[in-house]
Amino acid sequence: MKVWELFLAPYKQAVDELKVKFKGMRAQFELDGGHSPIEFVTGRVKPTASIIDKAQRKAIPLDKLEAEMQDIAGVRIMCQFVEDIMSMVDLIRARKDFTIIEERDYISSKKESGYRSYHMVIDYPVQTINGEKHILVEIQIRTLAMNFWATIEHSLNYKYKGQFPEDMRKRLERAAEAAFQLDEEMSEIREEIQEAQAIFTKKKEE
Numbered sequence: 001m002k003v004w005e006l007f008l009a010p011y012k013q014a015v016d017e018l019k020v021k022f023k024g025m026r027a028q029f030e031l032d033g034g035h036s037p038i039e040f041v042t043g044r045v046k047p048t049a050s051i052i053d054k055a056q057r058k059a060i061p062l063d064k065l066e067a068e069m070q071d072i073a074g075v076r077i078m079c080q081f082v083e084d085i086m087s088m089v090d091l092i093r094a095r096k097d098f099t100i101i102e103e104r105d106y107i108s109s110k111k112e113s114g115y116r117s118y119h120m121v122i123d124y125p126v127q128t129i130n131g132e133k134h135i136l137v138e139i140q141i142r143t144l145a146m147n148f149w150a151t152i153e154h155s156l157n158y159k160y161k162g163q164f165p166e167d168m169r170k171r172l173e174r175a176a177e178a179a180f181q182l183d184e185e186m187s188e189i190r191e192e193i194q195e196a197q198a199i200f201t202k203k204k205e206e
């Protein structure tokens, strides 16, 4: 539908621009020869059906979407180590090309589901043919292990519509704990992994 396409166009532009910017950051770290806190970046504009669904669930009138739905535009930054997440948060806080509106730390206090991630909602200015437009974008920062768990849980949630059978709920709880342990283990050997990665990168360049 043309109306939705028009409404979502600046959101798409914001996602595309931010992906380029964060990928650029990663490239800069690589050029510098240092460890990049960014492993990879993804982004999406929420599909129209999901926007309508969430608006109904949260009683957001459709003419208030711009101000009240914070994750129509979403960018996800995946990190190798938990420590990289706070480095990323600091890098984002230092930027001058957008304003931070809100931060939600689901790492210090995970969600009841077991979900862990750091969320930042930003006000991102997009230049359009009709002037500047301010778009809310939700940036989710998480480790590879957190992302693995969240992706699986999200798919299952879709299947069970949030009503997990007891055995599945327990499995997801155990899987969340395993993902947490994996992050802990990787943090313990972080320095050695980073040394090995630096040697490997140097060898590739020779």
Ligand code: 0O2
Binding pocket: 046, 050, 054, 071, 074, 104, 111, 113, 114, 115, 119, 149, 150, 151, 153, 154
């Ligand atoms: P999508 O686009 O399918 O990922 P709410 O949506 O009510 O949970 P709120 O206040 O809108 O929460 O914002 P919040 O807490 O920042 O969460 C929004 C997004 O975070 C979700 O988007 C998910 O991407 C992710 N998320 C939050 N909780 C969970 C969870 O328990 N499991 C998983 N897998 N992801 C979660 P949407 O709306 O689900 O849409």
